[in-house]
Amino acid sequence: MLNSKRLVLAHFWLGFVSFGGALLLGAWQMWVRSPLHPWLQNPELYYRSVTAHGSAMAYVFPTLIAMGFGYAVTELALKKPLIGVRWAWAGFILVALGTVTAMVPVAMGLASVLYTFYPPMIGNAFYYIGIVLVVVGSWIWVALMSINLAAWKREHRGVPVPLAMFASVAGAYLWGWTAVGAAIEILFQILPVALGFKTTIDAGLARVFFSWSLHAIVYFWLMPAYIAYYTILPRAIGGRLYSDSMARISFILFLVVSMPIGIHHLFADPQVGSGFKFMHSVFTALVAVPTLLTVFTICASVEIAARLRGGRGSFGWIKALPWDNPLMLALAFSFVMLGFGGAGGIINMSYQLDSTIHNTQWITGHFHLIFGGAIVIMYFAIAYDLWPHLTGRAMTQFKLMRQQLWLWFIGMIVLTFPWHFAGILGMPRRMAFFDYTDPEIAEQAVSVIISTIGGAILVVSAVMFFVVLIRAHRAPRVVLEEYRFSTAVHESKTIPVALNSFGLWLALMIGLTLFNYGYPVASLLLRSDTSVPAIPIGGPQR
Amino acid sequence: MSDERLFSLRNRWFTVTVGGTLALAAFSAAVGFIWLPSAQHDQPFQGIWNAICSAAGVPQQWLRASSATPVPLVQTSAVAMTPQLLADSGSTSIGRGATLSLRCTMCHGVRGISDANSPNLAGQYASVIYKQLADFQSGARRNAVMSPMVTNLSDQDMRDLSAYYAYLPKPEALRASASSSMPVPDIVSHGAPMRNIASCASCHGGIDHKAGSPWLEGMPAAYTRGQLQAFANGTRHNDISEQMRNVARNMTPDEIDAAATYYAGAQP
Numbered sequence: 169m170l171n172s173k174r175l176v177l178a179h180f181w182l183g184f185v186s187f188g189g190a191l192l193l194g195a196w197q198m199w200v201r202s203p204l205h206p207w208l209q210n211p212e213l214y215y216r217s218v219t220a221h222g223s224a225m226a227y228v229f230p231t232l233i234a235m236g237f238g239y240a241v242t243e244l245a246l247k248k249p250l251i252g253v254r255w256a257w258a259g260f261i262l263v264a265l266g267t268v269t270a271m272v273p274v275a276m277g278l279a280s281v282l283y284t285f286y287p288p289m290i291g292n293a294f295y296y297i298g299i300v301l302v303v304v305g306s307w308i309w310v311a312l313m314s315i316n317l318a319a320w321k322r323e324h325r326g327v328p329v330p331l332a333m334f335a336s337v338a339g340a341y342l343w344g345w346t347a348v349g350a351a352i353e354i355l356f357q358i359l360p361v362a363l364g365f366k367t368t369i370d371a372g373l374a375r376v377f378f379s380w381s382l383h384a385i386v387y388f389w390l391m392p393a394y395i396a397y398y399t400i401l402p403r404a405i406g407g408r409l410y411s412d413s414m415a416r417i418s419f420i421l422f423l424v425v426s427m428p429i430g431i432h433h434l435f436a437d438p439q440v441g442s443g444f445k446f447m448h449s450v451f452t453a454l455v456a457v458p459t460l461l462t463v464f465t466i467c468a469s470v471e472i473a474a475r476l477r478g479g480r481g482s483f484g485w486i487k488a489l490p491w492d493n494p495l496m497l498a499l500a501f502s503f504v505m506l507g508f509g510g511a512g513g514i515i516n517m518s519y520q521l522d523s524t525i526h527n528t529q530w531i532t533g534h535f536h537l538i539f540g541g542a543i544v545i546m547y548f549a550i551a552y553d554l555w556p557h558l559t560g561r562a563m564t565q566f567k568l569m570r571q572q573l574w575l576w577f578i579g580m581i582v583l584t585f586p587w588h589f590a591g592i593l594g595m596p597r598r599m600a601f602f603d604y605t606d607p608e609i610a611e612q613a614v615s616v617i618i619s620t621i622g623g624a625i626l627v628v629s630a631v632m633f634f635v636v637l638i639r640a641h642r643a644p645r646v647v648l649e650e651y652r653f654s655t656a657v658h659e660s661k662t663i664p665v666a667l668n669s670f671g672l673w674l675a676l677m678i679g680l681t682l683f684n685y686g687y688p689v690a691s692l693l694l695r696s697d698t699s700v701p702a703i704p705i706g707g708p709q710r
Numbered sequence: 711m712s713d714e715r716l717f718s719l720r721n722r723w724f725t726v727t728v729g730g731t732l733a734l735a736a737f738s739a740a741v742g743f744i745w746l747p748s749a750q751h752d753q754p755f756q757g758i759w760n761a762i763c764s765a766a767g768v769p770q771q772w773l774r775a776s777s778a779t780p781v782p783l784v785q786t787s788a789v790a791m792t793p794q795l796l797a798d799s800g801s802t803s804i805g806r807g808a809t810l811s812l813r814c815t816m817c818h819g820v821r822g823i824s825d826a827n828s829p830n831l832a833g834q835y836a837s838v839i840y841k842q843l844a845d846f847q848s849g850a851r852r853n854a855v856m857s858p859m860v861t862n863l864s865d866q867d868m869r870d871l872s873a874y875y876a877y878l879p880k881p882e883a884l885r886a887s888a889s890s891s892m893p894v895p896d897i898v899s900h901g902a903p904m905r906n907i908a909s910c911a912s913c914h915g916g917i918d919h920k921a922g923s924p925w926l927e928g929m930p931a932a933y934t935r936g937q938l939q940a941f942a943n944g945t946r947h948n949d950i951s952e953q954m955r956n957v958a959r960n961m962t963p964d965e966i967d968a969a970a971t972y973y974a975g976a977q978p
Contacts, residue, residue, distance in 0.1 A: 207900055209899055210917055211917065212917055212918060367793075367794040424731070439767070440767055441764070441765050441767025441768070442742070442746070442747070442764075442767070443739070443742040443743040443746075443747070443765025443766055443767075444742070444765075445742075446738065446741065446742030446746060447735075447738045447739060447742050450734070450738035450741075450742075451734075454734070602903075603903055603904055606904045608904070664723055665715075665723075666716055666721070666723030666727070667723075669716065671716065671717070672716055672717065672724060672728075676728065676731055680731065680735070683735055684735075687766060688767065691766075691768070701792035701793060701794060701921075703793055703920075703921075704793055
């Protein structure tokens with residue numbers, strides 16, 4: 169049962185629209201700093217665009233997808249109407265309002281500070297206020313997910329929580345806690361300066377707080393994709409989930425260990441001690457465990473589906489998979505990109521290896537491959553799977569969907585592989601223009617041109633995605649059978665309370681965060697000599 | 711299942727996960743805070759406590775024996791330049807500055823517009839004027855005419871003068887001709903990145919403005935050229951962290967001419 173169709177559709181549509189706009193900006197950025205375009209006369213335009221692209225892609229788009237998907241999962245998995253629909257709409261309106269509030273100053277060039285804020289640069293206060301509104305709107309979602317789960321548990325004592333709901337709530341809790349770091353940074357450090365109450369800011373401490381949010385936010389983006397791996401894919405390809413417990417353990421591990429690891433973004437920062445950098449490196453490595461568990465479980469589930477369809481042999485079963493199913497295609501592409509992106513990520517998280525690629529284009533290539541590739545392609549898959557149930561209309565353009573997914577995969581590989589390579593050649597990130605005529609960097613020109621082509625392919629793919637969605641709204645109405653999530657091979661009637669509740673895991677998450685961040689934050693807070701003058705951005709130009 | 715207590719030492723989920731987390735945290739802390747820093751043999755890392763402190767990032771003074779602050783070879787500016795310096799000045803300050811400015815008019819013009827190849831001051835940033843006056847007084851910047859002129863000024867005098875000149879209107883006509891009719895030379899709009907030269911416009915206005923950088927439109931070409939040459943050969947050295955010296959040293963004579971001429975808004 170899906171009662172709040174308009175609510176979910178509103179979240180998805182606003183998310184995808186902001187994604188479409190930001191994607192165009194991204195392609196433009198790739199083009200203007202490639203050798204195909206003469207130097208931008210005004211580099212500020214570039215940073216303005218990067219700020220809008222990053223803010224929309226990192227804060228608005230995935231948050232709305234996670235919220236919309238979370239509401240859908242709540243109704244579909246718990247089989248009861250969402251509690252607090254009005255609050256949900258209020259959260260949506262806050263996110264929409266925050267997006268506009270943030271984007272207006274960015275568009276006016278008053279807040280070209282990039283989405284990672286980078287104090288001591290200080291932009292227009294409304295940019296930060298807008299981001300806060302987006303986060304507050306999403307916190308309403310976190311609360312609603314928690315309330316709906318609690319209400320269901322009260323009515324179903326001793327019954328295992330449906331996996332999709334369990335995972336969605338894990339994602340919500342992860343976001344609720346990870347957003348606290350950036351919220352502290354904005355509310356207590358940046359806004360007092362942006363509003364004119366202070367003229368100095370502790371940029372080092374601000375970076376520590378932001379790192380608190382910056383890495384775990386990636387796992388928040390990842391959550392809908394992982395939920396789809398476990399609870400949609402096996403059903404969509406006619407198989408069963410290999411292990412329900414393994415899925416729960418993966419989500420729990422994400423919840424616990426994806427938080428206290430953000431300082432691996434600060435390996436080159438002098439204000440954090442090397443011991444903490446090493447500890448964060450260790451815990452980052454640990455995140456590979458739930459990822460590998462997931463890859464194993466999903467591959468096993470896929471094999472089950474293939475063998476049910478008559479697949480034979482050690483690898484021969486792969487041929488028996490339903491490759492004409494867009495979701496199967498999306499999963500395969502997502503795993504390939506996750507594999508390459510994850511391998512690159514192991515370099516980023518290693519305390520020593522990171523120094524070879526720190527602050528180079530490798531990093532931008534890496535997070536585009538993981539987020540834009542492995543994760544966003546699963547957002548497409550989620551939309552394709554849910555759309556008929558949201559619109560009540562048939563979705564039959566499988567060929568167009570397959571082409572769209574192929575193009576997204578190819579575009580992302582063409583975009584990010586040369587991007588990584590440019591980083592290995594030493595090309596720095598966050599630069600508005602490069603003089604490719606200079607022999608020292610001339611060899612980077614080819615990589616950047618190839619990446620630009622990849623960006624263009626992605627734009628074409630996104631246009632096709634919107635065509636599919638819009639046509640689906642105009643398709644003939646159909647009566648669908650009830651939506652269901654995948655079922656496990658062995659469905660147990662009872663599970664350990666540890667795999668059915670969050671208390672212990674939230675305690676570990678918060679405890680580890682305090683252990684890994686407590687001293688770096690406290691030591692910077694207590695020192696009096698760590699603030700620097702704020703640099704206003706977008707003030708009078710002359 | 712509902713009777714099962716999770717937060718209990720008899721629950722293996724609890725003991726294994728909490729114990730495992732603690733063990734991992736303790737192990738990584740031991741490696742990161744004791745073992746790895748102990749591989750360093752410098753004096754600040756000797757002993758377990760020093761190893762822990764250094765790995766935790768406790769500020770340490772290295773090379774304590776020779777910790778005397780090195781004396782700079784040339785005198786540098788003592789002004790702490792921030793974007794907020796002299797950001798708002800009262801009308802009293804402007805009035806006092808107007809009176810004090812009478813002694814400046816001979817070179818800098820009655821209304822802050824120079825006819826004598828001295829820099830225009832009308833509408834210049836207050837913080838910029840204040841820094842130059844303070845540098846002339848401290849000796850960080852020297853000039854046969856200016857140095858004696860500022861010797862007896864108090865700090866408040868200099869703040870008042872800066873407030874007054876910042877208050878005067880910019881030369882409108884010059885500004886229009888400089889920005890509209892002339893093509894912008896590459897050095898102004900792009901700089902020369904491969905020689906580490908940022909564009910003039912990225913600090914002096916046009917693209918962005920940075921604290922301590924004057925706006926230059928209408929500045930006499932002879933003055934701009936002379937200052938760039940002085941930065942290049944080191945006779946002027948009051949720029950913060952050698953920012954302008956590093957730029958000017960790498961500029962070609964043609965680029966210096968192009969920038970000076972462009973900002974003067976005059977034909978070569």
